[in-house]
Amino acid sequence: MTKRTSICSPLALIVSLTVSNSLWADDALNDSLQTHGFLTQSLIVTDHNNFFGKTSDNDHLGFTEAGVNVSYRPRNDLQLSGQLLSRRAGDTDGGKIRIDYALIDKTFAERPDRRIGARIGRMLNPLGLYNETRDVAFARPSIFLPQSIYFDRNRDLAISSDGVYFYGENRRRRTELLWQVGAGYPRVGNEEIERSFFLTLQPGYLESSSTPSYLGRVLLEIDGGRYVFGMSGAHVRINYRPGGGDVLNEGLISFAPMFLSAQYNGEFFELTSEYAQREFTFQGFGPFRPDQSFTSESAYLQGVYRFNKSYDLLARYDVLYVDQSDRHGKAYSALTGLPAFTRFSRDATLGVGWHVNHSLLLRLEYHSIIGTAWLDASDNLVPSNLTRSWNMYAALASFRF
Amino acid sequence: MSWGRIQRIPGCVDVKCLRVLAVLALLICAPICANADSDQAPLVVVNQSNPQESISxxxxxxxxxxxxxxxxxGTPIKVVxxxxNKKLHIEFCKKVLGIFPHQLRWAWDRLVYSGTGQAPQQVSTEEQMLEALESTPGAIGYLSQVPDGAKVKSIRIR
Structure with a gap:
């Protein structure tokens, strides 16, 4: 993977779709066909540890996100949508263009007070408040989403799956209840996912279990979204297929995240908090990976102050404990000899955003972090180089159409 | 001695607290006061052919x-x-819908970037808004007033 190709692919994606967008513009289909896209470049500097590239050394431009999507509504009860995404993120993601989602959305029944339908295809998982739009800078409150919950290790697993979802919307005078439930197969063929489970790459490979994974979310919106309360969860099953000379047996990893979300949306203030628990179970891998079960825990509290139409300020405190029965990692450190601080992260963030116009967004951000639990192993291959207390500075420019 | 300390500390804290509170109150209120506007709320407007007279x-x-x-x-709804950042849009959001432009934008972004919905049609001026409402049967938008002879009508909110 050369750096040049990886930078080119997000750009190629944008250019090709911008051109096709202009070709479509005068078409009669224009009415029900829409294309949108974005290109985001971040600049990241860390004093210790690496996040999306060798950011503590001299590689500060390793994080680029680009996407283009098309949606077409041939009939009022039918929508076809797809998005291509390219993402460069240090050594964890090489910028390869991939299908982020591709789905058919069919509405079975629609009335002003209710709507019921189904989506089939590859869908972004409705987890928490931000999972579906986590790669779109304009839809994030900050350069990086709270990493305790939306961490980018095993992100492919969290972000989308291939399957079927049913959805419904029920409305009353002041409230709206939005629900989605579905079954499908998550995307698992990624080295980073393997590293996040086993620490190092194994001779075998991971694949979706033949038993589908389940997922669901319920959101309650009050007064047109002034207050939002949500609950979402999933149960994901992944099989490990051993390779030649493997010390691991065929095993099963099951992963059950559960999210609670709450948000207040005022004219100037927005207050958001989410809590997540993830239960991990490892079974059948044999003596080199004894059966194990642990629960990780994360939460953040975030305040946004919009001091005029174009500017916002953000403050957030975000914590992650990999194992809630060993929050400070002492037992883990005694067992493995690895630093205890790799098992937790506490991140205090301050940020400022400038919405220059509809198409351009600029942000600056400072993170003061203790612990390295959400750092990618690919960016930090030598555990002894990790530092407990570190700082991160970031800037972002995002363009959309 | 102890009496003096007890009196001094609360007094000191009070003055500091008040100053901080006053500054915070000013910061919070300034934008609210600056935006106070007694203009009439924008009208919800649809194409003349729409049989709808009111909407909740x-x-x-x-x-x-x-x-x-x-x-x-059965006509498809076309939102315009x-x-x-246009004043009429902000007024419509706040006075008619009772929500804020950034909330609507976030809702649209969530639909557009997850493939589960579409964005509204955006026009640059009120004149273009009127044109779009006149030419599209299922269109809905907002205007500060309905010009005489326009092929649109305003609908009541119930």
Whole structure:
């Protein structure tokens, strides 16, 4: 993977779709066909540890996100949508263009007070408040989403799956209840996912279990979204297929995240908090990976102050404990000899955003972090180089159409 | 001695607290006061052919949140809006819908970037808004007033 190709692919994606967008513009289909896209470049500097590239050394431009999507509504009860995404993120993601989602959305029944339908295809998982739009800078409150919950290790697993979802919307005078439930197969063929489970790459490979994974979310919106309360969860099953000379047996990893979300949306203030628990179970891998079960825990509290139409300020405190029965990692450190601080992260963030116009967004951000639990192993291959207390500075420019 | 300390400390804290509170109150209130506006609320406007005479606030929020696709008579709903920073759009959001432009934008972004919905049609000026409303049977938008002879009508919110 050369750096040049990886930078080119997000750009190629944008250019090709911008051109096709202009070709479509005068078409009669224009009415029900829409294309949108974005290109985001971040600049990241860390004093210790690496996040999306060798950011503590001299590689500060390793994080680029680009996407283009098309949606077409041939009939009022039918929508076809797809998005291509390219993402460069240090050594964890090489910028390869991939299908982020591709789905058919069919509405079975629609009335002003209710709507019921189904989506089939590859869908972004409705987890928490931000999972579906986590790669779109304009839809994030900050350069990086709270990493305790939306961490980018095993992100492919969290972000989308291939399957079927049913959805419904029920409305009353002041409230709206939005629900989605579905079954499908998550995307698992990624080295980073393997590293996040086993620490190092194994001779075998991971694949979706033949038993589908389940997922669901319920959101309650009050007064047109002034207050939002949500609950979402999933149960994901992944099989490990051993390779030649493997010390691991065929095993099963099951992963059950559960999210609670709450948000207040005022004219100037927005207050958001989410809590997540993830239960991990490892079974059948044999003596080199004894059966194990642990629960990780994360939460953040975030305040946004919009001091005029174009500017916002953000403050957030975000914590992650990999194992809630060993929050400070002492037992883990005694067992493995690895630093205890790799098992937790506490991140205090301050940020400022400038919405220059509809198409351009600029942000600056400072993170003061203790612990390295959400750092990618690919960016930090030598555990002894990790530092407990570190700082991160970031800037972002995002363009959309 | 101890009496003096007890009196001094609360007094000191009070003055500091008040100063901090006053500054915070000013910061919070300044934008609210600056935006206070006694103008009439924008009108909800549809194409003349639309049989709808009124709409509930809940339905109106759902329509502008791009989550209701069809009028009761089966015509597709076409939402037309002005850019987020236009005064008429801000007034419409705040005074008619009772929500804020950034909330609508986030709702649209969530639909557009997850493939589960579409964005409204955006026009640059009120004149273009009128044109779009006149030329599209299922269109809904907003105007500061309905010009005489225009092929649109305003509908009541119930």
């Amino acid at each position: 606030l809940g339905s109106l929020r759902t329509v502008f949140g791009m989550r209701l696709r069809t009028w009761p008579n 809006v002005l850019p987020d």
